Amino acid sequence: MLSPKPRLLLVGLEPPEVTAITSQLDCLTVVYEHLPLSKLVDGNLYVESRLHPGTFLKVDKVIYHGIFENDFDFLTLLALWNGPCLPDAGGMMDCRLRHSGLVRALRVTKFGDIPRGMSLTSGEWHAQQPTVAKWSNWHCGENKARIQDTWTSPDEITVYEPFIEGDAVRIMLIGDKVWQIHLKGEDWLKSIHHPDAAQMLVDSDLEEDAKRLANYFHFQIVGIDYMIGIDGKKYLLEVNHIPNVTVFPFVREAFIDFAIQWVKQ
Template sequence: MEKKRVLIVGLEPADVQLIRQSVGFDYLILHYDVLPKVQLVSGQLLAESTTVPGKFLLVDAVIFHGIYENDFDLITMLALWNGPCLPGARGMMDLRQRIPGLARALQVSRFTGIKRGMVINQDNYFSEKESVAKWGVWHCGEDKAKFTGDWASSETSVIEEFITGEAVRIMIIGDISWQIKLTGDTWLKSIHNEGSGQMDIDTELLADGKRIARHFGLEIVGIDYMVGSNGQKYLLEVNHIPNVTVFSFVNEAFIEFAKTWIAAIKLSENY
């Protein structure tokens, strides 16, 4: 009987090493820090060997972390394969493109109060209120701009009324969750800013985040909200692959969850 083979894409080598040490000799780890060549053949997922170019190996499970320019087809293949995948491939596929993913998430969230606009390709938009334009399908967006009055898009964009308040992220890994304050030196907020960090969890936001995670079948997810100065809450974005390396407490929880998840994989009937 062959060992289970786990394809890991995008994780830092140090994290992969921790997983490798934990699972021991029961599993073979195939690690790529870039998108690997993969094939789906009669329901079986195969990935190119890291040591023998052109040789494809049967894969039992996949851990996928990172956002790549051309990863949508691979994620779609993982969803079609429907094998063990962390995070869940269907949820990653549904949320990978930021604007369609937002539209899907808004059907689930309680906090849908922002009345959004949208322009397709290059177009003009006028807003009497201070607004934010977000363009591109990447989750961080190609860019964002704050404006009042006339604004011209360079590509398909979503426009939101600018909300004064606090930006937060509900981070979920399995049964563990946190609320993280997003900060920035300007109106743009991010987990990467030095002032960002853990804060008390808002139970309403957590319940909403768990509802979204269940809907998309994601064991790992980061959901961004804005809490307005008036106390109103608004869904901003659902991150299908949230960064797990910025905060040590998140990274440690992710590694432990990944170890447990791999250990629970059932051996493919193909062996």
């Protein structure tokens, strides 16, 4: 009797990327733009069928590319399953909560030399110098403020770090491919989505550091943000466990190719 085809679960990807990946694969697929109803039973991962609600299908591999408000438990389930997941589920779980993920990354990076502060509840914060406040566990460049003097923090965990004048960059890793993206913005906030954001020469020290972090978190795909100060000093800002892969065509192509080959392994 022929063995059944493996079943691939795709979560969070946009339809063009889903089509580009699945069109090159000979396997069963279940596609969700949002978090699926799922369960782990005796080490096996099951997800609810899109065609037959209430019926659960055994999943063999997962490609996950999304950030959802309440996705930490789903990532934990994937990590407990410990099956083939792209990116690594344990790494995603370790990085998903913004502040604890930063703590883990600071243990590994060579560029963690920023004196940071933290508040747990709402209250006045007295900044002694231009400071950036980052609150909540939402990523995507949101929930940040540049402050000076006195500022009232939100009623959420907030991390404070000195504002650094210089260039914001992202080291993007997909498999053995490496790019450095110069992040841009109209004000102090910099983003990969700004029309002036562009590829630039890769800094060898940042590449080495990014690869060290990727290895620590078992990531084959990751985007890591740094600041390069006007004095040339380098500082880690954040490890993006779900980095954008569609802004730049060369990154998108590499992501699709890597995902296809990963599933075929």
